[in-house]
Amino acid sequence: MTTAPTVRSRAVRRIPVGAALLLVASAAFHTLVLALDGGPWDDPVSWRKPITFGLSFGISVLTVTWVCRLLTLPARSRTLLLGAFTAASLLETGLITLQAWRGVPSHFNTETPFDTFVTRALAAGGVTLIAVVVALTVAALRPQPTAAPSMRLALRAGLVALTGSMAAGAVMIAYGLTLEGAGRVAEAYRSAGFLRPAHAVTMHAVLLLPSLAWLLSRTRRPEAERLRLLRVTVAVYGAGAALVTTAAAVGLTFATPATAAAVSAGVTTAPALVFWAFGARQAVREIRASTRPIDRVPTHGPHQAAPVGGPDDDRRLDA
Template sequence: MRDVLAGAWSRGRRFERFCYGLAAVLACAGLFHLAVFAVDGGPWYGPVSWRKPATFGLSFGLTLAAVTWVTRYLPIGERGRALLLSVFAADCVVEVGGITLQAWRHVPSHLNRETPFDSAVSTVLAAGGGVLIVVLGVLAVAAFRPNPEIPASTRLGLRAGFVSLMIGLATGAAMIARGAAEVGAGRQQQAYHDLGFLKPVHGVSLHGILVLPALAWLSSRTSWDEARRTRVVAIAAGGYGLAIAAALAYSLLR
């Protein structure tokens, strides 16, 4: 595994290495805020918590690294891939940076219209979410284009991973939309309470883009034939789909 990671770094293009390095920085920022929480304490849940910069830093770091890796298998040109990854990487920094800034200011990051500055941060974060949907949506469409250059098991892992990721983005947008509706109705505190109503399914589905393509890659390192690898990935994708469905049911019924 160490040799594989070292090879991916050494053979990667400059923009890939930049994205991997930035992903490591974001993940380390998340771990740092876990340490801050351990020292400073405070609530783990709620709109003002060290949980937010910790989980967002780790999640965006892992997702940026995973997306950078899997896009190598997509049938898109290098210029287009470099542009999309650059926009995605910049957006990851903006999202994590805005959330971290507000955490250190001890104010909510999303849906916060208390002051003009807070409103500006909230607007930037919402706009950044829209950018995420567009960029990752383009990559998801590319994953479903015919690409005979990669094995069927890898294609399946990529496609299932992107479907899972898009579910994560859709649930994130739904949470923001519900919170915005509450704010528009003058129920600011209720908006903070309702914002995370889909958080379990959001968290599970976001990381399918890491789990399922990684499983396809691991199966390629075995002595199994391609038909068996594809069956294994299909079973795993089905299982992950059931996990998403269970998380959705829990989110709606709790």
């Protein structure tokens, strides 16, 4: 009775995971292209865009696949949301990569009918991503009886931050389209990405915070202590994200927006990977310990074990 739904659920997860690995592989390939071909890093036409979008969307699809399993969602809603997010991520990265190989800007480009179509399709993909993230955030804010309090806090804070990241992206797209509509295309290329550091630092909180909650769940810390640690982490992260957002809004960055965005994303995702590495090592140890053969002691027959510690010892050997 449960075999068919289980197989279907696994198939639903395999497609997004395969798509995410494809996006990450694309980012790795274009990193090699950048190393061999060279070219600018910050310009509207750059190999940076296939690299950063492929890596960021690949990580995001994997994260959303995991988050959808943690949230209490109807199976149909989970499939629909995960499918829409995966399709939109592939669309965004694919079109951006196509334009990079054509040697033309991907956003705010209306030079030809095809370029206009790409620009509008990217905007539509962004709207889809925002709708999915908002739906997941609303679901996370509802009661989650199967999740520990620390994981509930991590999921809610991470998805709220992701919603803020989508909002920053929407602001940049709207600002750039406004400039492009006014005929100020060069200015749109130059200044529309001013919130990229804020967009990057808030995008992967949904990976960072639940990863920390998962790692803490692998320890012997009581849940009350884990919850306190998550609250402190969320507060520190929120303060840092607010500082980065404010600095980006007023034009104060330590580097160009593209470089600052890449650094911000790395600062967010690197600790999450470390959390998973430590948690995975501990999980492997537990699996090995549970599968280690047990030395059995005979409890009957001529080789029955003698009582330990003399006749008054009340300890018993487990067979």
